[in-house]
Amino acid sequence: MQTTSLALHTDKYQINMMYAHWANGSHDHQAVFEAYFRKLPFGNGYAVFAGLERIVDYVANLRFTEEDIRYLSEQEEQYDPQFLELLRQFTFRGTIHSMKEGAVVFPNEPLVRVEGTIFETQLVETALLNFMNYQTLIATKASRIKQVADGDTLLEFGTRRAQEADAAIWGARAAYVAGFDATSNMLAGERFGIPTKGTHAHSWVQSFMTEQEAFDAYAKVLPDQVTLLVDTFDTLGSGVPHAIRTGKMLEEQGKRMNAIRLDSGDLAYLSIQARKMLDEAGLDYVQIVASNDLDENTIFNLKAQGARIDVWGVGTQLITASDQPSLGGVYKLVEREVNGQMKPTIKISGNPEKVTTPGKKDVYRIIDKKTNKSIADYICFPEEERPRNGERLKLFNPLHPYLKRYVENYEAISMLEPIFVEGKQVYQLPTLDEIRAYHLEQLGQFWPEYQRKLNPEIYRVNISQKAWELKQKMLDEYMPAEE
Numbered sequence: 001m002q003t004t005s006l007a008l009h010t011d012k013y014q015i016n017m018m019y020a021h022w023a024n025g026s027h028d029h030q031a032v033f034e035a036y037f038r039k040l041p042f043g044n045g046y047a048v049f050a051g052l053e054r055i056v057d058y059v060a061n062l063r064f065t066e067e068d069i070r071y072l073s074e075q076e077e078q079y080d081p082q083f084l085e086l087l088r089q090f091t092f093r094g095t096i097h098s099m100k101e102g103a104v105v106f107p108n109e110p111l112v113r114v115e116g117t118i119f120e121t122q123l124v125e126t127a128l129l130n131f132m133n134y135q136t137l138i139a140t141k142a143s144r145i146k147q148v149a150d151g152d153t154l155l156e157f158g159t160r161r162a163q164e165a166d167a168a169i170w171g172a173r174a175a176y177v178a179g180f181d182a183t184s185n186m187l188a189g190e191r192f193g194i195p196t197k198g199t200h201a202h203s204w205v206q207s208f209m210t211e212q213e214a215f216d217a218y219a220k221v222l223p224d225q226v227t228l229l230v231d232t233f234d235t236l237g238s239g240v241p242h243a244i245r246t247g248k249m250l251e252e253q254g255k256r257m258n259a260i261r262l263d264s265g266d267l268a269y270l271s272i273q274a275r276k277m278l279d280e281a282g283l284d285y286v287q288i289v290a291s292n293d294l295d296e297n298t299i300f301n302l303k304a305q306g307a308r309i310d311v312w313g314v315g316t317q318l319i320t321a322s323d324q325p326s327l328g329g330v331y332k333l334v335e336r337e338v339n340g341q342m343k344p345t346i347k348i349s350g351n352p353e354k355v356t357t358p359g360k361k362d363v364y365r366i367i368d369k370k371t372n373k374s375i376a377d378y379i380c381f382p383e384e385e386r387p388r389n390g391e392r393l394k395l396f397n398p399l400h401p402y403l404k405r406y407v408e409n410y411e412a413i414s415m416l417e418p419i420f421v422e423g424k425q426v427y428q429l430p431t432l433d434e435i436r437a438y439h440l441e442q443l444g445q446f447w448p449e450y451q452r453k454l455n456p457e458i459y460r461v462n463i464s465q466k467a468w469e470l471k472q473k474m475l476d477e478y479m480p481a482e483e
């Protein structure tokens with residue numbers, strides 16, 4: 001799928017650090033990085049992980065081309081030719097674990113874990129975060145819209161407003177992962193097999209002498225798919241009556257008009273009136289599509305007003321995640337090789353939220369066996385005994401350890417899948433249908449309290465006693481109390 005080399009799709013400082021590690025003789029030292037975000041976007045109670053397919057494609061094809069090497073040789077840093085030769089030979093030989101696409105995920109838990117030489121693990125940071133942050137953000141926004149749509153059909157219409165082509169295409173895919181039904185973007189349809197849908201623009205109507213002529217001509221060519229845009233001149237005065245006439249003409253030919261589309265004005269009022277007019281004309285099967293700067297809040301409000309809308313076309317607000325246009329996912333070093341041994345490392349900050357949890361970690365989802373609902377996510381070191389059903393597990397709030405509880409009758413599901421092992425891809429990418437099914441299954445594991453879009457319950461993400469103790473010990477080492 002990938003056509004151009006993405007090796008230089010990285011920040012210059014990664015190349016410079018790789019260079020300095022090489023000059024320093026430390027480039028082959030092992031390192032472990034974890035990618036995670038600290039704060040959920042849009043005030044949502046969860047995020048929907050996406051971006052893995054692109055990450056896999058990127059890592060599997062990570063090579064410096066001759067043009068890349070030439071470009072690097074022209075940089076003001078004047079990289080040593082031997083370093084450039086190392087890049088020429090480069091392939092990713094590390095190990096990656098990741099959440100699966102469609103997983104319901106939370107702050108401060110590793111979503112992707114990258115192990116390998118510091119050389120290769122440093123290189124992939126920028127692209128990995130770029131893919132994960134954008135696609136997870138859009139999938140999460142789409143999931144909020146899906147929540148309020150309550151089973152109505154959702155169409156992704158964002159391409160014209162997206163931040164360029166890749167965002168449109170991968171954003172369409174992320175929306176589909178989270179439950180959208182189709183996209184207007186044909187390339188996304190072709191590449192990923194997402195169903196595509198389209199109505200027509202105002203220009204279609206404007207390019208005829210009359211609205212009626214425009215509707216009839218469109219219906220003649222696309223009788224079974226036709227959705228007529230009724231707001232070019234006067235929605236209730238001309239658009240809907242003309243569409244009804246076209247619908248009746250199709251009936252005479254034994255065909256059925258699909259829908260009308262409303263794209264301006266008061267969508268609640270207009271949809272209620274249009275529904276009445278269509279029903280009175282015997283066209284009760286004709287659906288109503290609405291568009292115009294919709295998001296989860298307008299859709300929720302329109303529904304509360306009794307709007308009779310069956311299909312929602314959502315563009316700008318979704319594809320740009322306009323109320324929060326970035327997810328602040330980070331990639332932090334948690335272990336490094338010292339004298340041939342792996343040692344945990346910590347990043348200290350005056351802001352407690354930014355202090356990292358040292359050590360390479362696994363994530364388990366703890367499911368209550370009685371209810372089949374998730375209780376918490378539990379983060380521990382791989383060398384610790386993994387949580388097992390029947391064995392009492394202590395869950396405590398890492399910031400307020402006195403807030404604790406014990407659980408026994410649970411199932412612990414390992415959330416991080418092996419994707420690459422020592423450079424070899426071991427993960428078979430699932431189909432989009434499988435990803436959508438997995439996402440639905442994931443949502444089903446959460447009580448509605450965590451899923452509501454306003455002021456959701458905060459889900460527990462807990463670390464093991466050992467992980468907590470190590471963090472405290474390292475904090476004490478680096479920040480001894482002042483005398």
Ligand SMILES: Nc1ncnc2c1ncn2[C@@H]1O[C@H](COP(=O)(O)OP(=O)(O)OP(=O)(O)O)[C@@H](O)[C@H]1O
Nearest residue numbers: 263264265266267268269292293294298301302305
């Ligand atoms: N009944 C309603 N309740 C709440 N919001 C609505 C309702 N009807 C429409 N909206 C939303 O209000 C906004 C209206 O925007 P705006 O005023 O720019 O549109 P318009 O003037 O109707 O159409 P346009 O400028 O696109 O021709 C849109 O985001 C639309 O989705």
Ligand SMILES: O=P(O)(O)OC[C@H]1O[C@H](OP(=O)(O)OP(=O)(O)O)[C@H](O)[C@@H]1O
Nearest residue numbers: 157263291292293294313314315316317
């Ligand atoms: O509003 P969005 O959620 O982004 O959905 C896509 C919009 O794109 C189209 O019109 P366009 O915005 O190009 O022109 P218009 O505003 O004049 O209808 C379409 O009619 C929708 O309104």
Ligand SMILES: O=C(O)c1cccnc1
Nearest residue numbers: 157184197198199200313
């Ligand atoms: O098919 C449509 O109606 C459509 C597609 C993209 C953007 N706006 C509308």
